Amino acid sequence: xxxxxxxxxxVTLSEEAFLTINCTYTATGYPSLFWYVQYPGEGLQLLLKAxxxxxxxSNKGFEATYRKETTSFHLEKGSVQVSDSAVYFxxxxxxxxxxxxxxxxxxxxxxx
Amino acid sequence: ETxxxxxxxxxxxxxxxxxxxxxxxxxxxxxxYWYKQSAKKPLELxxxxxxxxxxxxxxxxxxxxxxxxxxxxLFLHLHTLQPEDSxxxxxxxxxxLAGRQPQHFGDGTRLSIL
Numbered sequence: 246x247x248x249x250x251x252x253x254x255x256v257t258l259s260e261e262a263f264l265t266i267n268c269t270y271t272a273t274g275y276p277s278l279f280w281y282v283q284y285p286g287e288g289l290q291l292l293l294k295a296x297x298x299x300x301x302x303s304n305k306g307f308e309a310t311y312r313k314e315t316t317s318f319h320l321e322k323g324s325v326q327v328s329d330s331a332v333y334f335x336x337x338x339x340x341x342x343x344x345x346x347x348x349x350x351x352x353x354x355x356x357x
Numbered sequence: 358e359t360x361x362x363x364x365x366x367x368x369x370x371x372x373x374x375x376x377x378x379x380x381x382x383x384x385x386x387x388x389x390y391w392y393k394q395s396a397k398k399p400l401e402l403x404x405x406x407x408x409x410x411x412x413x414x415x416x417x418x419x420x421x422x423x424x425x426x427x428x429x430x431l432f433l434h435l436h437t438l439q440p441e442d443s444x445x446x447x448x449x450x451x452x453x454l455a456g457r458q459p460q461h462f463g464d465g466t467r468l469s470i471l
Contacts, residue, residue, distance in 0.1 A: 288361075288445075289462040290462070338460075341455070344402070345449075350399075
């Protein structure tokens with residue numbers, strides 16, 4: 246079945262450090278891939294998306310590239326801020342079932 | 358502002374109370390969802406509605422009763438809850454049930470059962 250695996254957290258970085266959160270997936274067909282972010286006390290917000298191989302999603306300085314050959318969708322940001330501290334979820338949506346499958350979430354803490 | 362509004366944001370209730378959670382989406386979507394998010398656990402999909410018809414019920418106890426009166430509104434009626442039901446309840450919507458577009462989430466209702 247479809248699944249998403251994210252790197253274990255928490256990830257602790259200093260402000261302005263480079264961020265990578267790894268995400269790999271298993272899916273039949275050609276899913277869409279997403280990163281969601283959950284700030285403390287809030288719901289999930291869509292951060293970025295990619296709907297086909299080699300697409301790059303980007304938003305607020307974050308980027309992720311849909312890599313079919315490695316079945317990956319790693320999240321990157323060149324210079325993190327304290328305000329980026331949150332939980333990040335990688336997810337896929339199968340076009341067959343429409344179900345949204347989430348990874349377990351990675352907590353990011355950015356220190357000043 | 359995601360276009361999905363949930364009320365109330367916080368709810369404290371006793372095990373014998375009856376209450377309802379409300380979700381409203383302003384996106385013109387046809388599918389709506391209830392999720393449960395507990396500490397240290399993955400997100401759990403509870404119910405799925407498409408065009409006001411329930412299409413999925415993931416072994417959720419009958420003390421949770423969903424209602425979808427129209428494509429913009431979704432309710433979760435609660436009665437005789439247990440302490441383990443304390444969690445963040447998230448509503449989401451998507452353009453269609455099947456497809457490649459994302460789901461859009463509300464800010465959730467933080468539910469605490471005394």
